[in-house]
Amino acid sequence: MSPLRRLLVLVRPVRWWLVLAVLAASGALVASVALMTAAPYLLSKAPLVTGFAALSVAVTAVRAFAIARASLRYVERTVTHSTALRILTELRTNVYRAVERLSPGDLPEGRSGDLLARIDADVDSLDVFFVRGLVPVVAACVGSVVACVILGVLDPRLAILLAVGLAIVGVGVPLAARAASGTAAARLVEARGRLHADLAEQIDGMADLIAFGADTEAMARDAALAGDIRDAQRRRARVLGAASGSAVLVAGLAGIACLWLAIPEVRAGDIAGTFLAVVPLVAFASFEGVIPLGDAARQIQVSRAAAERTFALADTRPRILEPAGPSRPLVDTSVAFRNVSFRYAPDAPPALADLSFDLPAGARIGLVGASGAGKSTVVSLLLRFWDPDSGSIEVGGADHRDHRLEELRAVFGGVPQHPYLFNGTFRDNLLLAEGTADDTAIQSACERAQLGRFLTSLPEGLDTPVGENGLKLSGGERQRVAVARLFLRDAPVVVLDEATANLDGPTERALLRELDAFARGRTALIVTHRPAPLDLVDRVVRLGRSAS
């Protein structure tokens, strides 16, 4: 199904609201046409009319039409916007639900951040599809038909003339403009996207750029892209200017042509003289609804791209699937890798080759190996962020693909190599691990994670914000927050991935003592490239570099 049709499907639950909006918009156009018709009629009538009563009817009609137009526009805009916002709120939630089912391997490599960053903007931008696309198009159609009918009653030739003019302005001109600006529009979108990606990367890596004196070069690249954007915009501006000029020209000529046709009719007595002024004005008014169609077509086009990206993401089929049958109960907390091989992409070097090890319930294993040997991959596979290409992983005595994902992950308490902290307070970030934890539990977890002194040094303690992605904290502080989460979570299997790599000696020693105490009676997998954490384990599994 095309992305635009799918947007229309989203409309279904609120379709009556949109029908109301279209009715109001068409009504406003009709009122506009009627206003233009009634006012000159009133004037034309005046010299002939003798009775004041007939005149006041016309005057009342003029006022009624004008106020109706304004009120109907108000209804249209309010209803369209609020309906669009409702549809988009729903869509955003659905996209989140879809993305939530995905794992890192389902997204194009490396681009995940960019993709996700764009999704919010994409969903937001879809409101133009409804507000400036759908409703104006339908309303213009209704308005055009009404105008043609009015003129058709006077003389069918007038209706045909008007219809041709409307078609040129509403369909012909936008199509021509699109053909003329096709490449410019595409270049504009591309240059904007590249500039956005470049800026994000440069701001992120600014320290390195400046330190190496590469900032001038980076700015030059930005300036070149900005220049492309400006040139494409100027080109597009010329096309759009030509389009709006032609629309004005055609609308004017059609009005005059209608008048020209009507003059002999008045002479012949086929059209009442009082209607003569009505003819060009109806024509002009009906163009009012059609001239925005070029813009509407462009907006729909823009929405199409955004809708395509949004639905593509929402449609991505998760590679990591829930078990087909009922979830197997976990017998114990043992973990085993059986001949596991894995690559991140078909053309990537193998990250793990034929790895086997046993981690019985209650045992502790240290996983060591050179950097790049696949230590972190083992953790990702264990938590089922990826599935192995061959071999199997057993948790609790059964293939871990037989457990429901949520039940499986509930078994593990982990400290990742680069812990993610959410932009909230320390308390928010800790409550994530155990929503019902009270202050005493949180305090104790922080003490044991060696955060106690640090937290008391903060003016607001636990309620201090950690900044975007915890950026106000050092690597070591973030790791300790992750350890405090581990303590709060209280899960039976402990997985530490370089949990103490960024800590200085004394802190690391104290933290390892606490981790040792915590791991008592639990199953533990400790990934490290350094010897200190290995004091905690019973056995060491060494990973060889599988590539090269």
Place this chain on the structure above:
Amino acid sequence: MVDRVFLRGGTTATVRVAVVLTVGLIGLRAVLTAAADVAGEAAAASAVHAVRGRLTRAVFALGPSFARAERAGELVRLGGEGVENVGPFITRFRPARVSAVVLPPIVAVLVLVLDPWSVLVLVVAGPLLVLLLSLIGRRVRTATERRERELSWTSAYFLDVLRGLPTLKMFGRSSEQAGTIEAVGRRNADTTMDVLRTAFQTTLVLEWGATAATALVAIEMSVRLLGGDVAFARALAVLLLTPEFFAPLRRLSAEYHTGPAGLASASRILEVLDASARVAEPESAVAVPEGAAIRFDDVSVSYGDGGRPALRRLTLEIPRGGSVAVVGASGAGKSTIASVLERFVEPDDGLVTVDGVDLTELDPRSWRARIAYVSQHPSLFSGTVAANLRLARPDAADEELWDALATAASDGFVRALPRGLATQVGEAGIRLSGGERQRLALARAFLRDAPILILDEATSHLDEATQDRVLDGLADRMRGRTVLLIAHRLEVARLADVVAVMDGGRVVESGPPDRLRRTGTAFRELALAFADEGVR
């Protein structure tokens, strides 16, 4: 024309001249409309371009400490759509405001000439509507500002949730976020509707006012036509001109939404530009001295966010060709020393000198050219491995790249990459481990071949065997250079002539590594912690 056909029984022939004239006018109007559109859009494009250039330069001038504290996401947004918002503000809102001021009086004068009585209506209705508009406009503005804040908060929140999805999944908390996202979305929709409704009400009020005034004129004209006071042509002209009196005001109210959004972006951009103007480079920079003896004298630094000061009256000396290792607990202020030397932050107090010359008097660009620096979180950029290395020295030959890679113990893994030096890395590129990224950053610094070397935790992600190989290469590269090593691991510190132990933003102990190990209490405390790692 209508007048002539309708009232005086004219034929098509009698109005031919008028028709030709009208067609000419329509053509002129079409050309003018097109020209106005093209000129407006082109002007917007140029304005956006100019603002964008200045903003980029300002952000770079402010440097990484600003870009980080200032929320990188917001800066990217400002450089993208924020700048583009300024375009419509300049080309649509401002002209609309000008024509709302200029055109109505002109129309009023025309009407005055045609029919003095009708002007009365316009003169009363016009100012009344303007007053009303400005009152509602103020309300729209505050509501828009609130909405902008809420929206940027929401998109930051959404992005935060998406980025942290693996973490949420680990804690089994990812599915419940859907509810929060929906609730936040609903609240946003409500705020947005508040703003829009107020804006639409403005338009409605304006329409009602304009309509009422037009109707008044129509009635007045009709009555006077009946009385035979005015000519038909004149009455028609007045009636057609009356809506033109209100048209610029209506356009202004239709463009009102571009105003606040553009204004909000513009004021944020101005804030950044102003901030960058304050860090203006010295007019006449002193030539960078040949040597590289570095001295910190009572230097204090705080990041100005109300947090703890990062350096507290720090005194430290790195003699020319000598090396100092700075060790200490995390948060002791070690990285800030590197940031001060790279001039990413300026000291609040105290003096940093290079061969006796105040660091702030040097041209930052030529000063940085003398440093090879590996930051704590080095970045790789979208591009090939080679391009990332050549950042340090654009004219380096391939052999020199391999040489630097070998010194950083990374020639092996680069050779194993699918396309060697030409392999794409960064956002769109191949997945590298933390250790591999770190070694590429080291190779980049070695390639730089600068007289000063600053390494900030440059081996923290390496396993012991790899680190040993890297340290061998490093020891070789340190010869003859002035070196600052920042470390929390003592194997690295042993390479330096002098070790300085930091705590709370100052040096608490310093001396040669061997002597410090025997006598330094703070150092022994650190060393003890590493005893099990076998500090030899």
